[in-house]
Amino acid sequence: MANTQTPVFRSPVAAGSSTAPATMGATSALSLADETGVGIVSVRNRDEGSLIERFATRFGRATRSGNTLMAGQRPGECIIMGDRSGVVGLAASKQLAGDAVVELTHGRVVLRVTGAQASSTLEKVCSLDWSDAMMPNGAVTSGSVAKVTCDVIRDDAANGTRSYLLTADRSFGQYLFDALVDAGDEFGIVVG
Amino acid sequence: MSTLSDRLSAQPGEIIDRSSKLRFTWNGKGVTGFAGDTIASALMANNVQVVSRSMKYHRPRGYMTADYWDPNGSVQLASEPNVRSGHRQLQEGMKVSAQNVWPSLDRDVRAVNGVLGRFLTAGFYYKTFMHPRSLWPTYEKVLATFAPGGKVDLDAPSGYFDKRYAHPDVVVAGGGPSGLAAAIDAARAGAKVMLVEHTHHLGGHLLWGSDGDRAVLAQLLTELAEADVEVLVDSTVTGRYEDNWIGISQRSHPGVEERLIKARAKMLVVAGGLIERPYVFEGNDLPGVMMSSAVRRSMAMYAVRPGSRAVVLSANAEGDAAVEALTAAGVEVAAVVDPRNGQDLVRAKGSRRVESVELADGRSVEADLLVIAAGWTSPTSLINMAGDRPSFDDSCGRFFPTDPPETVLVTGGMAGDGTTEEIVEHGRATGDLAARRASTVAHRLQAATTRAQSVDEIEPVWAADSRIALGRWSHPGLYRASTHGIVDYSEDVSSKDLVAAAKEGYDSVELLKRYTTATMGPSQGKLSTVNTVAILGEARGETIAEVGTTVWRPPFAPISLGALGGRKFEPIRVSAMHRWHEANGATPIIAGQWIRPEHYGDPAAEVRKTRSGVGLIDVSPLGKLDLQGADVPKLLNHLYTNTWNKLPIGGVRYGIMCAEDGIVLDDGVTGRLGENHYLMTTTSSGAATVWEWAENWLQTEHPDWDVSVTPVTTAYASMNLAGPKSREVLSSLVDDIDLDPEDFRYMQLRTGRIAGVDNCIMWRIGFTGELSFELHVPAGYGEAVWRSVMEAGAEFGITPFGLEGQRIMRLEKGHFIVGQDTDGLSLAPATGLDALIKLDKPDFAGKPELSWALENYEGPLVVAVQPVDPNVVPGEASQIIDPIDKRILGRITSARYSPTLERSVCLAQVEPQFATAGSRLTIKMIDGSLQEAVVQEHHAHFDPEGERLRG
Amino acid sequence: MLLVPCPNCGPRNSSDLRYVGESHKRPDPATTTPEEWRTYLYMHKNPADWMMETWYCSSGCRRFFTIERHTATSEFRNPPLPGGKRGGRA
Amino acid sequence: MPSVTNMLRDKNQHGQRRYSAFGLLRKGLSNQPWPRVWREVPLKDSYDVVIIGGGVHGLATAYYLAVNHGITNVAVVDKAYLGSGGSGRNTAIVRSNYLTPEGVAFYDRSLTLYNSMADDLNINVMFSERGHLTLAHNDSSLRTMHWRAEVNKLQDIDSSVIDPAEIKKIVPSLDVTSEARYPILGALYHPPGGIIRHDAVVWGYARAADAYGVEMHQKTEVLDILVEGGEGRDGKGAGGQVTGVMTNRGKISAPIVVNCTAGWASLISDMAGVDLPISTRPLQAAVTEPVKVFLPAVVVSGSLHTYVSQTDRGELVFGAAVDPYNNYSIRGSLEFTEGLAGHVMELMPGISRMKLLRQWAGLCDMTPDYSPIMGATPVEGFLCDVGWGTYGFKAGPVSGEAMAECIATEKMPAIIAAFGLERFAKGDLVGEKGAAAVGH
């Protein structure tokens, strides 16, 4: 007999449990959003070319079409992010026999840092060069953020505001969130 | 003591704010200064003559450089020791006191050391305090009270420190004229520039220069304000490390005590200027002996009168400028000693301050101030760190860069001499060159990085260094006068000490340093290095260049441990059920990065309830790897010692992994989810290692294998539902999985829906030895499923259990833990699982070692052991010994009291001759007593036939 | 902090990678002798010179690569090669 | 056995040589210089034994060759100054609470020799037996501490596991609260452990060996090892016989050549055609500015890769684990000081305002089993005393004694029997990994 309750999806980030930044509520050009739960599918194929062809992305670059982001996360690995059923369906529709497909929706915490000071915030917790030259819009990489390995996509807002998507192993979620809030404090980071 | 009596009238370049008076205390006495003062300038203005006592002889010391590097200018602030009074700005209410004095600065009883000085030669402690040996600890305690430095307040809050990374094109170290000019022109050429100045003010020597100098400075500051430069004052470039990784200590960031900036600079411009070098003669450490730059700085910036009647030793233009400045300020210049004309001085005399100066021509001049302008030390530290070996130029008495890396440029005083205009010109050219080179470096970085903005294929040419070199102004090489004096003021090392040490055989500069401790004090030889070398040269009949210097090492200026160690990242991992555990009274245990429940109050009860009913444990940290591809069995065959060809879909198998030396690396189970799809679990602590181990084989040795490995450790929330009632609990939560024991058997897996959550995996295995189901559910629903299981289990008396309960149950069951029951020398046969080592496979990790080991295994074996007295629980690591000769025969690796068997149970490693069932062992308990124990037939103390887990 | 030229990620801080070690060729386990195998496990050239060695780009692309580095100056030369030879131990 | 003290008095080669408080007084009053600690003599073209490396191991070997075996026609050559290698840059921790019985017996003998060193060598080496604490922050390291303690006790070594309250009594500055990110659960306490003036040990051995006629040659770099009859290139390697060394100052003949070069050991061995299982890794250290003494014992945390002690001069001396990749460079790194400071502040939050004064590094000859390689090699007459990793200073005296015996008797002394090079080919490694990793 199946349990009748509808299961509740939970992000690893407890909303409001982190220390509220001093400037909370002030008008801020810098925000941190928890987007955990967004669909994530990893498609791997050792034939890099076939991934490029099917997902229109290459290693180190992301392309966005509507709500879906396709990122060349690692050589031979494309990450698709977006509406959960959409990305699972998309992956399935383009899947080839040799692909390894893993859904990572539950495996990753997804945080977005947006605003002119977003790169200054990230500079406090990550040694990567966040400048436009090294990390232009659409750039994809991985790196250590506050000592947690994160996949990173520069995914600016439609109006051109700087924005970075960070995903990491889910279990680090709260820690990573808190580290970003702390880093952004001096720039008046706002949660949400 | 009068207040502010020694201020001069308003000076044109003064930086004090006379309208803002600050009160502070000096050794408990209230005094005042002005905003803008350093502690030193305020003390000088208050006529404080003696600031500290020297380290060894406790001689009175005053201000000699009145800046950061003043060797005797360190003071104690409330909870902060070793504060540089010549650098720290005065604040209202500061409590300043002298360090290293007892009972007080004015009457320091240790000053008797001075009288005994002739016996306390360098290295004296190596030659005495040896007898009787039993007294050395006492001697040591006494010696330790002589340690210089202030007091740490261990109870003071540690403060807020910060860090930041940066990727500037150009970092300029030094905000004097050359550095300002370099920063301005580099920015104008389009570079992203960070200008770092150690003191609180930009301008370097211009700050106390002529009217002309100040005009140049004003002009530079105007240009700087227009350029896009990040200016950091009260900040120090502390080190240049590989590939221009630059450490910057920033003490001026709001709200932060100190911040470490780590800058990956494309170019470093070193514009650190020069440090004035003291002169060695008798009495050269008396209060009232000051460097010319100190005198000028004190007068020009702080309007402090350094004395009333001066003798000036002037070997260069700076000395001449000091004479002028002193005269202008109304200080009587009683004599100018000019070595350029062959003049010299012999000694300074005085008890607590200079009273007179004896000159080489026999004159004795009364004076309370002796100003020294003998030459410069080039603090080449940063360029040495960049790999350069500066060379000594006798004609200017200082070191110059030889061949720094092309990404490090030097300008200003370190590069040569010139008029202010020439220096500025050189700085500008350097800034421009730096910017052009930085753009080439940027191009290379971008070209090498796929994600970066694309760049032209052709790399811009590396800009050649076409700067016009600065001059080198020669002046007499003055190191030591005809008398002996102090060489290293912070270490109290005299030239006599150095000569004696050299004669004794400590005659290379490195041995001399270590024997006498010269250059080892807080200013790290910035004042003493050249004189030390010069005196050793004198003793050996060698030139300074021949003697060479000791090595400069980071940091350039001391940096607080807070800045280095603050904002350190210590990631914490928790499972999807963490909030439930917290709300339900779990006692946490830190297991690496993970925080997990150790128990929920009573681990023994958790065990009993699980064994008799049902229990649930969070095992999310178990490493999980998703394996896909046609060649997964090849990978499994390679990583595990057993065989994986025939694992059916829906099957689960246990295996151990070994490193190439045959030592057990990890263990766990892997299940087959589909044709080409497997899920591997590893130990929690082994998760990262095994993942990399798998990647390693796939990428380096078998790139042809079709396998993709994806870590999914926390994509699943994992829990183990264990106990005879577990099937009943589960049955109410699943609808598309058949739990019938005939259908879903031990060591099998099923996928399906649990508590309404799709895509769950469950497998029937159990570390606890019970009928149990390991559930792997999509982590976002982990907490939901956990709650559902707890609810469904309520009627069966379900208990959550923690790591401790699991440890007890696995031990009752005799399951070993890799790394606890095995160790860094345990070959796979030590586990007794020889049957899992399949030598008929052509290859697997560690196979050769294991094949040799199995031929004739003589190493220790893991066995189950029970103490004869059931209530005796030996401490883990208790040794198993031969009671007669105390030889070690093994050790207890795990031990617990079993609530199930109501007796103690253990696993142990023992030598093979004692590993047979029934062997009697002697355990030496931690308290020293001996206990008898017996080796068991099976590893499992409980249910050896495994009826329960197969149930 | 050394910059290590990852063939995929570009120059990266060495702390973003894991050093695997001097590159060794793995003997054929079917025919190897104890002496040869233990040479593979334990012995090193350990030169103060250019050396082929393997790194793992653990925080970046997760690829192993082999590269030549001078062990006295830590300069790298020649482009990195994908993959690598394993060191003897995990 | 004649003691050096007597040698120094009897031979009286260079005037009044013996160090004592009276000597100091006399020199002070008479203004006479002290004699040279060791002579500067011309390099001969042949010796009975050439020891490469003027660190504690090379010098102790020379000293015990002379004093215990009467072999004095010995040269110690070093490419730089005496003590320029690990011996001059180590953090001077001395202890014997190792993990294996072989290790314990070996290091305990060294401790005994250190204890009488001031007398034996007539120089105050300032051995400060202040106690050594190895902290455990998790149950598995606590278990290892117990393991070590139990093995130690069986060999009569003063070593036990103590709880946080006792730790706090010994070192009040430690944060033993359970709120710490890495709570201190207990510690292995070893009262006889401590620190020593490492330079004095080096100078003491050199001075004493000199008194027996051993020659110390600084700035003498070995460029090649001369071997005949070996099966490798140029007659080197297994089966060969050593005939001498080539240096920057010319050729020296010797039937016995000893490799005591620690971080450079592979390079020297390679010159003889001998392979070693060694990787050279820098180990870094740092000191703070001095402050009044507050830290009475040596504190080590393996999990935090850090250890700290305070010298009688007041500086905190820190160390950590070896650098993450092979290197022959002794430049320090910023990340080392960051990690170090972070970890020490974890243990003692109150020291955040102390300032780091200097950092440096030394080369460590790491072996796979954290144990040394001593004795014969496949080349006749070419011996080694290497593989000292991060822990070899404390082993200087016993190693010198054992190596001297090995050279004089041509037999491997029992105390070092476990440390032969052949153990690697046999797969018979020593199990010190757990105790030596960051233990020092």
Ligand SMILES: Cc1cc2nc3c(=O)[nH]c(=O)nc-3n(C[C@H](O)[C@H](O)[C@H](O)COP(=O)(O)OP(=O)(O)OC[C@H]3O[C@@H](n4cnc5c(N)ncnc54)[C@H](O)[C@@H]3O)c2cc1C
């Ligand atoms: C930072 C640091 C901290 C340490 N802390 C401790 C500690 O607390 N406790 C402890 O017990 N151990 C410690 N150690 C380890 C210890 O310092 C060494 O193991 C020990 O000093 C080795 O001594 P040695 O005499 O074998 O070699 P070294 O002292 O290194 O001497 C080797 C000598 O060989 C010379 N040499 C090299 N090549 C040549 C050549 N071609 N020709 C001539 N000469 C050559 C070198 O110049 C050098 O002087 C530490 C090491 C370091 C680096």
Ligand SMILES: NC(=O)c1ccc[n+]([C@@H]2O[C@H](COP(=O)([O-])OP(=O)(O)OC[C@H]3O[C@@H](n4cnc5c(N)ncnc54)[C@H](O)[C@@H]3O)[C@@H](O)[C@H]2O)c1
């Ligand atoms: N009056 C004097 O005593 C004197 C001495 C030498 C040169 N000069 C004149 O000064 C000018 C030389 O200019 P310059 O720019 O080379 O030197 P400068 O001394 O004027 O300026 C150097 C500046 O660099 C700072 N600095 C040093 N190391 C630093 C570091 N690691 N991090 C951050 N800041 C650091 C110093 O605090 C100083 O303010 C010339 O005009 C020369 O004639 C004057």
Ligand SMILES: Cc1cc2nc3c(=O)[nH]c(=O)nc-3n(C[C@H](O)[C@H](O)[C@H](O)COP(=O)(O)O)c2cc1C
């Ligand atoms: C135990 C110990 C204590 C030290 N204390 C100091 C010190 O107080 N001041 C100092 O400048 N250096 C100190 N040093 C470091 C030496 O100056 C030097 O950096 C080290 O011996 C390495 O030599 P190198 O820097 O010349 O390569 C100390 C070194 C050791 C081993």
Ligand SMILES: [Zn+2]
């Ligand atoms: Zn990479």
